[in-house]
Every structure is written in C-alpha cells, then in structure tokens.
Amino acid sequence: MAEPDSVICHPIVSCESCGSNLENIGCEHKTKHQVFDIECTVAVTEHQAEHKRCGCGHLQSSKLPEGVSAPCQYGPSVKAMALELTQVQFVPLKRAAEFFAGKFNLPLSQASILKFTQEIYEKLKNWENKTKQDLIGSELLYADETGININAKNAWIHSVSNETTVLMAPHFKRGNEGIDSIG
Numbered sequence: 001m002a003e004p005d006s007v008i009c010h011p012i013v014s015c016e017s018c019g020s021n022l023e024n025i026g027c028e029h030k031t032k033h034q035v036f037d038i039e040c041t042v043a044v045t046e047h048q049a050e051h052k053r054c055g056c057g058h059l060q061s062s063k064l065p066e067g068v069s070a071p072c073q074y075g076p077s078v079k080a081m082a083l084e085l086t087q088v089q090f091v092p093l094k095r096a097a098e099f100f101a102g103k104f105n106l107p108l109s110q111a112s113i114l115k116f117t118q119e120i121y122e123k124l125k126n127w128e129n130k131t132k133q134d135l136i137g138s139e140l141l142y143a144d145e146t147g148i149n150i151n152a153k154n155a156w157i158h159s160v161s162n163e164t165t166v167l168m169a170p171h172f173k174r175g176n177e178g179i180d181s182i183g
Contacts, residue, residue, distance in 0.1 A: 004034060042104050045075075078108065079116045086113055087120075090148065131167050132183050138162040145174055158182060 012022050050062045085091040085099065093110040100108035135141060145156040150170060158178045159168045171178035
C-alpha cells in the first residue's frame with residue numbers, strides 16, 4: 001500500500017559484528033515489509049437525546065439519527081456481518097451467534113439474526129419482484145439447484161440467472177416444482 005495505516009521503523013543501534021554504536025550513522029536504505037491484518041473490535045456509539053421544557057410547557061426532545069430507535073441496538077455492520085454469515089456463507093444460526101459471542105463478546109441471539117433477515121427481506125421485496133420480471137423476459141436462462149439442510153430436512157437452493165442477474169431461493173422440492181414455486 002502506498003499509504004499504510006501505521007509505519008514502525010526498526011532502527012539499528014549497534015553492529016552485530018563488532019558492537020560499535022551505529023545510532024548516529026545514516027541509513028543506506030530501508031526495505032519495507034507490509035503485514036495485512038484485520039482488527040475485529042466492537043465500537044459502541046452512545047447517542048444522547050436532550051429533553052427540554054419550553055416556557056409554554058411543551059416538552060421538546062432532540063431528534064436522533066435515522067435508525068437509532070432503541071436504548072440498546074445492533075448497528076448496520078453487525079447486521080451486515082450476520083446476514084453475510086447466514087445468508088451468503090450458509091452458516092447455521094447457532095454457529096453465527098457463537099461466532100459473535102466468541103470473537104466479539106457480543107451476545108447476538110439467533111432470534112436477532114432472524115429479525116435482521118426479516119428486515120432485509122422486507123427491504124428487498126421490490127428488488128426480488130423486479131428481478132423475477134427481468135428473468136422472465138430473458139431470452140436465455142441458466143438454472144441449477146444444490147442440496148441443503150433446512151431444519152433437519154433435505155431441501156434445495158434453486159438458482160435462476162441470466163447474463164446480469166441471479167435469483168436464488170430455497171424449496172423442499174427439486175426440479176420444475178421448486179423453480180415454479182419461487183415464481
């Protein structure tokens with residue numbers, strides 16, 4: 001990286017061969033060794049809403065940012081990571097909850113992850129409907145299915161795509177019955 005987040009210089013203070021002091025000797029050249037790593041931390045932002053009473057008796061409360069609605073809640077990065085784990089990587093809910101507890105000391109419940117899934121489903125309904133119409137109008141479609149386990153029952157993830165769009169959905173039946181059921 002042209003501009004790393006931090007630079008640590010490892011100076012030479014003495015000669016390994018003769019023991020002479022090298023602190024005041026100029027450096028001929030430096031080699032750079034970059035280490036790429038991930039820092040996993042939980043950031044807690046506290047939003048404080050003021051409440052003031054006007055001389056007219058009206059109690060006014062300050063407005064909080066959009067999405068800040070509860071005394072304690074998970075932020076968009078936690079939700080996105082939970083959805084990535086469970087909906088893209090297909091990590092089971094229990095294991096995803098254990099991941100958050102073990103890696104971040106964040107007690108994210110399976111019910112919370114399900115709630116995040118429902119929230120994103122509601123937000124993506126219009127996209128899904130538009131995608132289905134786009135696929136229906138395509139000259140050429142690609143379709144496939146792969147087996148998965150849902151609540152200890154065999155199921156399939158059906159995939160239908162064209163050159164630019166992919167739609168995947170689970171169903172307990174293979175073939176046309178599963179594809180037709182997802183529209």
